[in-house]
Amino acid sequence: MKELSDEQLMKEVAGGNLEALRFLFDRHHVYLYNFLYKMCGDEMLSEDLCQDVFYNIVRYRTSYKNGKFVSWMFTIARNSLSSHFRQHRAKNAPLDELPLQVEPPENETSENISQLQLALNQLETSDRELLILNRLHEIKYKELSEIVGSTPGAIKTKVSRALKKLRKIYFQTVQE
Known part of the structure; x- marks a missing residue:
């Protein structure tokens, strides 16, 4: 089996x-x-x-x-x-x-991870969920669309927008 x-x-x-x-x-x-x-x-x-x-x-x-x-x-x-x-x-x-819990990869400093965690915590839950499933768990857009009840194209757009929001928040956090 x-x-x-x-x-x-x-x-x-x-x-x-x-x-x-x-x-x-x-x-x-x-x-x-x-x-x-x-x-x-x-x-x-x-x-x-x-x-x-x-x-x-x-x-x-x-x-x-x-x-x-x-x-x-x-x-x-x-x-x-x-x-x-x-x-x-x-x-x-x-x-x-x-708050989102992120474990640091071996090659990342804990400072970078804490800044990333702060940035992720500022995202809306739906954006955070999409990024966790797509980027951390490597679930493809088609499968993700089935999970959240949407279309693959819409999910791709939402993930892209969530990444843009994350980048903006992250770089604001790093600069502070």
Whole structure:
């Protein structure tokens, strides 16, 4: 089963073979956790939401329509994150106000990363989400358009605009 694609494994899960979910979990749980952590900045919440996403994959397995599995998984993740913050408004800051967590690459100084993190934190949540998925997780425009419910052309434009905003904010931060 390890050699099957994500989509083939998900077809197995949708058909009732829940053992196939273990392979999907092994392939994607770190990837998913990192996205959730970068969006909310809370390790425990990210772990809980990651488990919630895989629970919902099982729960809604019959609604899987043979599309790209990663797109479907991130759609569920986005919905889980939004639902959590809607349900827990009193306890949590709004998702728009949460700081982004970025780990420095080996060749970057912590000063550059902290300036980048400050700049990313100033972006709107939707822009930050697009940049995390597209630039950090390398999700292509077509898949990203499925995740956010748009067209690839519109997503490409939004990512480009978000990068321009990030550059402007970053260079203002560096100059200060």
